[in-house]
Amino acid sequence: MASKTPPFTIQDDTDGGDDLRMKYRYLDLRRNAVQKNLIFRSNLAIETRKYLAEQGFIEVETPNLIKSTPEGARDFVVPSRMNKGQFYALPQSPQTFKQILMVAGFDKYFQIVKCFRDEDLRADRQPEFTQIDCEMSFVHQEDILNMFEGLTKHLFRSALGIELSDFPRMTYDEAMLRYGSDKPDTRFGMEFCDLTDVAKGKGFVVFDSAESVIAINAAGCAEYSRKQIDELTEWIKRPQIGAKGLVYVKFEADGSVKSSVDKFYSAEEQQVWLERAGAKPGDMLLILCGEDEKTRKQLCELRLEMGSRLGLRDPQKFCPLWVVDFPLLEWDEEANRFFAMHHPFTSPKPDDIVKMESHDHTLLKSMRADAYDLVLNGVEIGGGSIRIHDRDLQARNFRLLGFTPEEAEAQFGFLLGAFEFGAPPHGGIAFGFDRLNAVMNGANSIRDFIAFPKNNQGRDMMIDAPDSIKLSQLEELGIRVVADKQ
Numbered sequence: 258m259a260s261k262t263p264p265f266t267i268q269d270d271t272d273g274g275d276d277l278r279m280k281y282r283y284l285d286l287r288r289n290a291v292q293k294n295l296i297f298r299s300n301l302a303i304e305t306r307k308y309l310a311e312q313g314f315i316e317v318e319t320p321n322l323i324k325s326t327p328e329g330a331r332d333f334v335v336p337s338r339m340n341k342g343q344f345y346a347l348p349q350s351p352q353t354f355k356q357i358l359m360v361a362g363f364d365k366y367f368q369i370v371k372c373f374r375d376e377d378l379r380a381d382r383q384p385e386f387t388q389i390d391c392e393m394s395f396v397h398q399e400d401i402l403n404m405f406e407g408l409t410k411h412l413f414r415s416a417l418g419i420e421l422s423d424f425p426r427m428t429y430d431e432a433m434l435r436y437g438s439d440k441p442d443t444r445f446g447m448e449f450c451d452l453t454d455v456a457k458g459k460g461f462v463v464f465d466s467a468e469s470v471i472a473i474n475a476a477g478c479a480e481y482s483r484k485q486i487d488e489l490t491e492w493i494k495r496p497q498i499g500a501k502g503l504v505y506v507k508f509e510a511d512g513s514v515k516s517s518v519d520k521f522y523s524a525e526e527q528q529v530w531l532e533r534a535g536a537k538p539g540d541m542l543l544i545l546c547g548e549d550e551k552t553r554k555q556l557c558e559l560r561l562e563m564g565s566r567l568g569l570r571d572p573q574k575f576c577p578l579w580v581v582d583f584p585l586l587e588w589d590e591e592a593n594r595f596f597a598m599h600h601p602f603t604s605p606k607p608d609d610i611v612k613m614e615s616h617d618h619t620l621l622k623s624m625r626a627d628a629y630d631l632v633l634n635g636v637e638i639g640g641g642s643i644r645i646h647d648r649d650l651q652a653r654n655f656r657l658l659g660f661t662p663e664e665a666e667a668q669f670g671f672l673l674g675a676f677e678f679g680a681p682p683h684g685g686i687a688f689g690f691d692r693l694n695a696v697m698n699g700a701n702s703i704r705d706f707i708a709f710p711k712n713n714q715g716r717d718m719m720i721d722a723p724d725s726i727k728l729s730q731l732e733e734l735g736i737r738v739v740a741d742k743q
């Protein structure tokens with residue numbers, strides 16, 4: 258039979274828009290660029306299984322119909338026909354199951370597994386995504402970092418022929434101080450330089466009223482025109498970033514200083530800043546100020562943007578690192594309570610356990626966890642922790658997170674119960690498999706590595722899902738439809 262004319266050109270550089278390509282995904286999948294990605298992905302999964310099997314891991318499947326737990330992201334729920342009015346949830350991760358497997362005596366577990374989170378979508382997020390999920394018993398953090406550094410090196414070697422050197426380690430605090438981010442892109446420097454002590458107290462109210470004044474040194478940018486600086490200022494003021502303004506100090510090629518704050522600071526005073534930031538003639542400092550945490554976040558965005566503009570984020574260069582010693586808790590202004598920064602099963606550092614009963618927020622915020630992330634080129638590709646394996650400590654942690662004992666029992670009684678039968682110390686990690694594929698290929702979008710991805714509205718354009726279901730199906734499920742207001 259003759260083929261119809263395809264609705265877009267089936268070439269590497271296609272003229273098809275995203276939704277059209279997704280609607281005719283079977284044609285899109287014929288393109289070399291996409292085929293190459295899926296073959297890469299398949300190979301990476303095979304190599305993961307090979308490596309972990311060789312290290313003594315066994316792959317165990319955990320269920321997809323589980324129980325809804327409000328902690329973490331929003332759950333996708335599935336109505337139960339046999340238990341009317343009750344719902345399963347799709348797993349956000351197999352976290353509690355893998356811990357139960359440790360109690361059951363499987364010392365090394367892994368699974369390449371689908372996870373589901375009902376969150377707003379971005380280029381690097383999908384409602385269903387894949388993890389390399391792992392757990393080990395009788396381990397310390399060090400054992401986990403070494404094992405999974407080994408896996409990552411193996412994947413780079415086998416899939417890309419690249420030998421990675423040993424991964425540097427950085428504490429969370431250091432990452433925030435130097436890069437304003439817990440997932441720093443370390444392919445380039447441009448580290449934060451705190452100028453608060455030398456910039457305040459000279460009569461410039463903007464700096465004087467700020468908690469922090471922090472700079473980055475944009476090498477070779479003293480030649481930036483007025484227009485370019487204005488454009489950068491507009492960029493940083495966009496609501497997504499929200500800075501109030503940008504101060505620049507140019508270290509001209511002839512050694513002179515020119516800045517937007519010349520009126521308030523002498524050339525000598527500004528020389529001190531330049532020196533502290535390690536600027537050379539031809540460079541330009543970009544300075545933001547304000548509340549410390551906010552300023553660091555904004556400057557982190559500016560650093561990444563400047564890194565991109567200056568061509569410093571080479572997709573062929575790979576800079577992995579471990580970020581360790583994450584805080585145990587994170588304060589949520591809106592909910593007016595603490596949340597677990599990683600998840601409620603993460604163990605506080607032993608020395609910090611005494612702080613758990615405190616009501617002092619500063620003390621609680623200072624608690625550190627045995628939690629770690631694997632970061633690659635500014636992307637978090639894996640994260641995990643050493644878990645609590647003591648029933649009482651787990652119960653105390655739930656209490657700290659605002660669960661009443663009844664709520665903790667109702668939601669996680671099975672885990673607390675399991676811990677009563679002798680739980681080994683254990684810990685683990687999960688890699689975002691889609692992201693790992695994308696980063697290894699220098700790509701931004703994980704969609705290019707998923708055979709049938711969803712669009713930004715969470716829709717599968719090919720099969721046209723989600724869709725309404727028949728009234729009879731709803732009745733069977735015992736679900737009453739409330740009439741639409743419109």
Ligand code: ASP
Nearest residue numbers: 350352641642685686687
């Ligand atoms: N279950 C965790 C997650 O999905 C990973 C882990 O702690 O192993 O982020």
